[in-house]
Amino acid sequence: MDYKDTLLMPKTEFPMRGNLPNKEPEIQARWEEQDIYKKVQERTKGKPLFILHDGPPYANGDLHMGHALNKTLKDFIVRYKSMNGYCAPYVPGWDTHGLPIEQALTNKGVKRKEMSIAEFRKLCEDYAYEQIDNQRTEFKRLGVRGDWDNPYITLKPEYEAQQILVFGEMAKKGYIYKGKKPVYWSPSSESALAEAEIEYHDKRSPSIYVAFEVEDGKNVIEQGTKVIIWTTTPWTIPANLGIAVHPDLDYVVVSVNNDRYLIAHALLENVTTTLEWENVEIVQTIKGSELEGVVAKHPLYNRPSLVVLGDHVTVDSGTGCVHTAPGHGEDDFFVGQKYNLDVLCPVDDKGVMTEEAPGFEGMFYDKANKPITDKLNEVGALLKLEFITHSYPHDWRTKKPVIFRATSQWFASIKDFREDLLEAIKEVKWVPNWGETRLYNMVRDRGDWCISRQRVWGVPIPVFYAENGEAIITDETIHHVANLFREHGSNIWFEKEAEELLPEGFTHPGSPNGSFTKETDIMDVWFDSGSSHQGVLVERDDLQRPADLYLEGSDQYRGWFNSSLTTAVAVTGKAPYKGVLSHGFVLDGDGRKMSKSLGNVILPGKITKQLGAEIIRLWVASVDYQADVRVSEAILKQVSEVYRKIRNTFRFLLGNLADFNPETDAIEYEKLREVDQFILVRLNNLVKTVKDSYEKYEFMNIYHAVNNFCTLDLSSFYMDFAKDVLYIEAKDNYERRAMQTVMYESVVTLAKLLAPILPHTTDEVWAHIPAVQEGSVQLTDMPEVKDLSRALELEEKWSKFLKLRDDVLKALEEARNQKIIGKSLTAKVTLYVNDNTKALLESLSESMKQLFIVSGFEVAGTVDEAPENALKLEHAAVVVEKADGETCERCWVVTPEIGVDSEHPTLCKRCAQVVKENY
Numbered sequence: 001m002d003y004k005d006t007l008l009m010p011k012t013e014f015p016m017r018g019n020l021p022n023k024e025p026e027i028q029a030r031w032e033e034q035d036i037y038k039k040v041q042e043r044t045k046g047k048p049l050f051i052l053h054d055g056p057p058y059a060n061g062d063l064h065m066g067h068a069l070n071k072t073l074k075d076f077i078v079r080y081k082s083m084n085g086y087c088a089p090y091v092p093g094w095d096t097h098g099l100p101i102e103q104a105l106t107n108k109g110v111k112r113k114e115m116s117i118a119e120f121r122k123l124c125e126d127y128a129y130e131q132i133d134n135q136r137t138e139f140k141r142l143g144v145r146g147d148w149d150n151p152y153i154t155l156k157p158e159y160e161a162q163q164i165l166v167f168g169e170m171a172k173k174g175y176i177y178k179g180k181k182p183v184y185w186s187p188s189s190e191s192a193l194a195e196a197e198i199e200y201h202d203k204r205s206p207s208i209y210v211a212f213e214v215e216d217g218k219n220v221i222e223q224g225t226k227v228i229i230w231t232t233t234p235w236t237i238p239a240n241l242g243i244a245v246h247p248d249l250d251y252v253v254v255s256v257n258n259d260r261y262l263i264a265h266a267l268l269e270n271v272t273t274t275l276e277w278e279n280v281e282i283v284q285t286i287k288g289s290e291l292e293g294v295v296a297k298h299p300l301y302n303r304p305s306l307v308v309l310g311d312h313v314t315v316d317s318g319t320g321c322v323h324t325a326p327g328h329g330e331d332d333f334f335v336g337q338k339y340n341l342d343v344l345c346p347v348d349d350k351g352v353m354t355e356e357a358p359g360f361e362g363m364f365y366d367k368a369n370k371p372i373t374d375k376l377n378e379v380g381a382l383l384k385l386e387f388i389t390h391s392y393p394h395d396w397r398t399k400k401p402v403i404f405r406a407t408s409q410w411f412a413s414i415k416d417f418r419e420d421l422l423e424a425i426k427e428v429k430w431v432p433n434w435g436e437t438r439l440y441n442m443v444r445d446r447g448d449w450c451i452s453r454q455r456v457w458g459v460p461i462p463v464f465y466a467e468n469g470e471a472i473i474t475d476e477t478i479h480h481v482a483n484l485f486r487e488h489g490s491n492i493w494f495e496k497e498a499e500e501l502l503p504e505g506f507t508h509p510g511s512p513n514g515s516f517t518k519e520t521d522i523m524d525v526w527f528d529s530g531s532s533h534q535g536v537l538v539e540r541d542d543l544q545r546p547a548d549l550y551l552e553g554s555d556q557y558r559g560w561f562n563s564s565l566t567t568a569v570a571v572t573g574k575a576p577y578k579g580v581l582s583h584g585f586v587l588d589g590d591g592r593k594m595s596k597s598l599g600n601v602i603l604p605g606k607i608t609k610q611l612g613a614e615i616i617r618l619w620v621a622s623v624d625y626q627a628d629v630r631v632s633e634a635i636l637k638q639v640s641e642v643y644r645k646i647r648n649t650f651r652f653l654l655g656n657l658a659d660f661n662p663e664t665d666a667i668e669y670e671k672l673r674e675v676d677q678f679i680l681v682r683l684n685n686l687v688k689t690v691k692d693s694y695e696k697y698e699f700m701n702i703y704h705a706v707n708n709f710c711t712l713d714l715s716s717f718y719m720d721f722a723k724d725v726l727y728i729e730a731k732d733n734y735e736r737r738a739m740q741t742v743m744y745e746s747v748v749t750l751a752k753l754l755a756p757i758l759p760h761t762t763d764e765v766w767a768h769i770p771a772v773q774e775g776s777v778q779l780t781d782m783p784e785v786k787d788l789s790r791a792l793e794l795e796e797k798w799s800k801f802l803k804l805r806d807d808v809l810k811a812l813e814e815a816r817n818q819k820i821i822g823k824s825l826t827a828k829v830t831l832y833v834n835d836n837t838k839a840l841l842e843s844l845s846e847s848m849k850q851l852f853i854v855s856g857f858e859v860a861g862t863v864d865e866a867p868e869n870a871l872k873l874e875h876a877a878v879v880v881e882k883a884d885g886e887t888c889e890r891c892w893v894v895t896p897e898i899g900v901d902s903e904h905p906t907l908c909k910r911c912a913q914v915v916k917e918n919y
Contacts, residue, residue, distance in 0.1 A: 003890040003907070006919050007727045008736075010655025014768040018647055018761065020612020027760045028140065036778055037145055040082050041089060041542075043779055050086035052078055053537060053547035053577070054146075055560045056093035056154060056529050059131040060100050063138045065586040065594070065631055066553060068604040072620040073583060073699070074551055075144045079756035080694040084782045089542045090146040092139065093532065096128040096155040097458040098525040099189050099397050117456045117494040124457040125155055138605055142613045143759050145778075152536040154459075154528045161486035162535035163528060164462050168478030169571045175413050176451075178471060180343055181333045182326075183450045185405035187351025187365070188398040191454045192409050194524050195446060195558065203392035203401060205232040206369050209275060209319070209384040210376055211261070212243060212296035212305050220290050225253055225260045227296050227307070228271065228383065230318035232390065234372045235365045238357035239325035240298060241341045244310035244332075247289035249320055255281045262291075264320020271319055275384050288313075299381035300372075301358065310335040327406035330447060345406040349454065365403060410452035410461055410521065417570055418443065424569045429579040431697060432626050438557050439565070439580075449566065451524045458522030460493040464502060465517045466510025476503055493518065530563025533576035550577040554584055581697055583625040589632025602631055611640060614758050618643050621699040621757045642707055643761075646754070649710040650765045652719055653747040656726050660740040662771050667734070667741045669788065675718075675846050676738045678798040681791045682713045683746055688785045690753045699757070706754060714746065717802065724850050728891045728911065730918050748772070749783045800840055801851075804833075804875045808852050811871045811878035821882060825892050828856025828884070832866035832877040855883035855894040890915070 081088035211226035326336030327345030346356035537545035568576035866877035885896035901912035
């Protein structure tokens with residue numbers, strides 16, 4: 001007889017190698033065939049809703065690792081919620097308007113000037129849909145489950161119609177107005193920008209000190225005194241109309257080389273050093289408030305520069321006398337309004353100086369710095385020129401500098417409902433909690449929102465103008481335009497004349513001849529995506545407002561979190577979300593930002609082809625995503641190793657369940673041995689830890705807890721010594737069925753717990769688990785935490801045993817290194833222990849030889865009685881020697897009992913009996 005044939009070795013078709021790049025697409029094809037998203041929704045129908053509202057990625061370009069991190073985190077949450085008592089629909093979306101798509105078409109050779117606006121917009125739409133298809137394919141390849149056939153897209157007619165209604169409601173409440181004031185202006189984009197579209201980079205700029213000679217000192221200071229201003233934007237000097245001083249600061253007139261200069265007293269020392277003055281004498285000290293109305297002369301033009309009072313003036317730098325150009329600065333604008341100064345802006349849409357800057361017209365603003373400085377020097381007004389590198393606002397799309405420029409724009413008045421916004425922020429649950437402070441401070445400090453853009457690819461601002469120039473925004477016009485957009489899309493705005501877009505028979509007192517015009521600006525794309533609470537959560541029957549959660553990168557505090565809050569509070573008085581969760585950015589292995597120029601970009605599409613989507617998903621679970629995270633080939637290799645351990649655990653468990661029927665073979669918890677109960681207690685603890693961590697969005701805890709359970713509790717302990725029972729004993733042996741009961745419970749529980757993180761693998765595992773009813777683990781519920789008897793007692797007792805076992809394993813390893821033994825089954829272990837450890841061992845009914853995986857075992861005395869050759873460790877002194885006897889051909893245990901059964905002379909007593917009774 002070949003005794004190998006009598007062993008109950010593991011049998012499973014679940015493969016050892018994941019072969020994920022090839023296997024995952026097969027599994028995803030099955031999901032498509034099953035329509036798994038629909039099945040999940042049907043199964044959870046009627047349960048409480050949990051809505052994670054997807055922040056729309058921009059429809060342009062391949063996915064990067066930030067996309068993968070974001071969508072995978074969302075998928076973890078939605079999958080978990082749908083397995084834990086909720087109906088959790090997930091509707092993905094895309095942001096599709098704006099400059100990048102216009103730019104992409106231009107780069108492809110599209111000549112916008114040679115076609116109508118409507119024709120160009122159609123090309124933009126087609127390009128957006130093409131990008132959506134590409135990105136959708138990549139998102140699905142990551143295993144993200146959602147309503148991919150019915151996403152929300154900001155260019156869809158029904159979405160645009162709802163956006164118009166949001167705008168109309170805000171206008172109705174008086175929050176929308178048109179005004180001329182300085183806004184961020186991008187010459188490279190030829191458009192106004194919102195604060196959310198600004199990023200800061202270092203820029204080298206000229207730093208100049210300029211003297212403005214006083215013409216009328218109002219009997220406060222002498223005529224001819226020179227007021228010194230400092231600026232890093234010489235190109236704005238032609239727009240100067242005033243000089244601001246702080247009413248509460250002390251100012252001094254100083255005599256230097258027969259000239260008299262006015263500056264803030266607090267900055268005298270700095271200015272003296274910078275301008276290299278000598279023999280400085282203070283001749284007069286004046287309060288800033290006394291200087292109001294003093295008139296200086298513009299150094300380049302024959303016009304006055306009025307001294308005004310402004311609380312924005314500081315003594316952090318400069319001179320305390322602030323160059324004021326109302327057309328080029330927000331503070332300048334507001335102080336200018338107070339003093340009836342013009343809003344002079346001698347720079348056009350392209351950043352070119354106009355004829356309002358005589359002598360410099362036709363020059364690009366930045367190029368005008370030198371000639372303006374030269375002219376100031378020529379007339380004797382330039383006191384100092386140097387260069388500084390400072391943080392300067394840039395267009396986040398083109399990466400080029402922006403300017404402040406006064407233009408006529410549409411604004412949303414934040415100040416009118418700022419307190420409502422701040423109150424709404426307090427009602428939201430923020431993770432991490434610093435998110436609340438961050439957004440609160442932004443809203444507290446932000447100015448009004450410039451919502452108009454001078455582009456064509458976007459949602460038109462639905463405003464008509466009467467013949468007398470009056471803007472028309474009424475309930476009637478708004479609803480009519482919204483209905484037109486819902487039926488035809490917003491292209492109709494550019495295809496029809498104003499009269500055709502107005503309600504039939506519309507009249508207005510400002511248009512006695514019945515003639516109207518329409519606004520040509522479009523809305524800021526942040527108004528588009530910020531209206532999604534209305535365009536998606538209200539528009540769709542399967543969703544609801546407010547959403548339970550918004551989850552995006554930390555840059556969205558200034559972006560989507562902000563614009564969504566603004567529009568929702570304006571329209572409904574409440575935030576559009578109950579909770580906000582943010583994540584950091586993805587960096588390379590060295591903590592650097594990924595860029596093509598550095599050659600350190602890692603693309604998710606490449607990883608799925610090489611390693612599989614499961615490795616990306618497991619990486620996402622492994623990182624502290626609320627901060628910036630790192631990814632590299634080395635990091636992914638480590639994650640792959642953890643994946644391999646988890647997969648091997650699943651394979652071992654499945655392999656040993658081939659002959660197990662849970663309905664007939666499972667043993668009740670109370671009738672299991674203590675060691676089996678202990679593993680189920682540990683499994684139960686894992687369920688609690690994992691579910692708590694899902695609830696708190698702490699996926700890294702899940703990664704470590706599952707890895708530890710698989711590696712330490714199962715692989716290193718339970719599965720290791722279980723082989724002597726599972727393979728050797730008879731099929732229906734009590735101990736064997738007990739261990740199979742534990743393994744069945746473990747494989748089912750682990751599959752469910754890991755289903756949100758590793759959906760491909762757990763569905764593959766599910767197909768190999770005996771007697772499961774559901775066609776997919778996605779159609780099951782999360783395991784419940786059980787109230788297991790003696791749980792704390794068992795955990796305390798067996799944790800002590802495992803510490804003792806660690807000592808024995810160290811001693812075995814030492815003996816193996818000294819060539820005393822080979823494999824542990826060739827060893828006999830003798831322990832010398834204290835009374836507590838002795839009592840612990842005596843309380844255990846399990847076979848110590850099996851638990852330690854040795855052939856001989858005894859407790860011989862106390863630690864003090866241990867011989868010199870004993871290895872003294874923390875919990876015992878251990879002697880390891882060769883076991884007496886011969887090796888059993890079937891179980892490899894070394895015992896003197898070999899040959900006691902004459903029919904099976906090479907077997908031990910146990911194996912002979914098993915073979916005789918069963919084969």
